[in-house]
Amino acid sequence: MSSSSREAILAAARRTAQAHGYGGLNFRELAEDVGIKAASIHYHFPSKADLGAAVARRYWEDTAAGLEAMLAETSDPTDCLRQYPGIFRKALENDNRICLCSFMAAEYDGLPEAVKNEVQTFADVNVAWLSRVLSAAAVVSSEESEGRARAIFAAIIGAQLIARSRSDISLYDAVVDSYRAAGLLPA
Amino acid sequence: MSSSSREAILAAARRTAQAHGYGGLNFRELAEDVGIKAASIHYHFPSKADLGAAVARRYWEDTAAGLEAMLAETSDPTDCLRQYPGIFRKALENDNRICLCSFMAAEYDGLPEAVKNEVQTFADVNVAWLSRVLSAAAVVSSEESEGRARAIFAAIIGAQLIARSRSDISLYDAVVDSYRAAGLLPA
């Protein structure tokens, strides 16, 4: 149990940051969620920047693991592409939250360097996975797959943002369907 | 000149909010930018919420005027669709800023009600304009035009976010080109 508080802090911080961003993280509220005192968080994470970087890192690690798991379970790469938007849908289902790293991309200018790096890695993980799957599904040529992968990733986080600003998850579904109809994603 | 300070405050607040969001707005810094004292801002905008709403309102008003102007100058609706991404490119050109309302869409949960409304109106203005132009260009059927309009709007702000998180405007261009190649936007 050496790190149960640490894990609880990471989980609570992730939840908060998906709703209010890095700037919306604060030690008091976090501590209350976890059931310890604010000062104690500094034991596990010396500074807010350390906490932010740890949260973002854990976030992309979990995402990467989820993507690999999907690939292992779903043999057809085109099916993987069909399921991909569902991953980002979950954030919206969870009280209208959004992807942690989308929020942090908006906040990018004011972010500590260590956090910026993790945010970029999240994008890299998604683009690399999409690129691989697009190639496997032969949706585009392998030279174009990274560009298309980035476009899909960008479009998905845009859709998330739109849906959030209306607190309406059906908007996300509608936009994703439009992407499919337009040919950005396989139908 | 009854409102030269008021206008200066709005302009400075817009610049700041495009870089650091509604949460990043603060009276002291704003006052320094404008050359007055922080307390004086409250004369023009009683509360921060009032200021935020005024900034967001002015933002969509300016955007709406720009879109109408483009439509007046460019007779071909398909050309308008080709130029549309350029509007959002300008924010990135301006020190890696993004659309005010994209940022505020991320911050949505913590926004005062009056600000939320203006943010939604910005989206409405864009979707309505795109929908009109898509219909005129006969890119999609008129029943589908609003859905496609929303998809384009979402995709564009997603592209902006991606480019910002790398401070790399060429990423925006590449993603927009991918949208065109995929058929989301006319080539």
Add this chain to the structure above:
DNA sequence: CAACGCCTATCTGTCACTTGGTAGGTTGGT
């Protein structure tokens, strides 16, 4: 005079972070 535009001064609250502890568990030398 009176409204306007801005000022000084101050209030109250919240933020991240620091200091200086305590209680309990583990370890290692004798």
Add this chain to the structure above:
DNA sequence: ACCAACCTACCAAGTGACAGATAGGCGTTG
């Protein structure tokens, strides 16, 4: 077996910086 040294995990109290907001006053202009 014993005890001292150390480590882990936490807390109470407080610091200075900064946030939005307010009250009341001062000079200019119509």
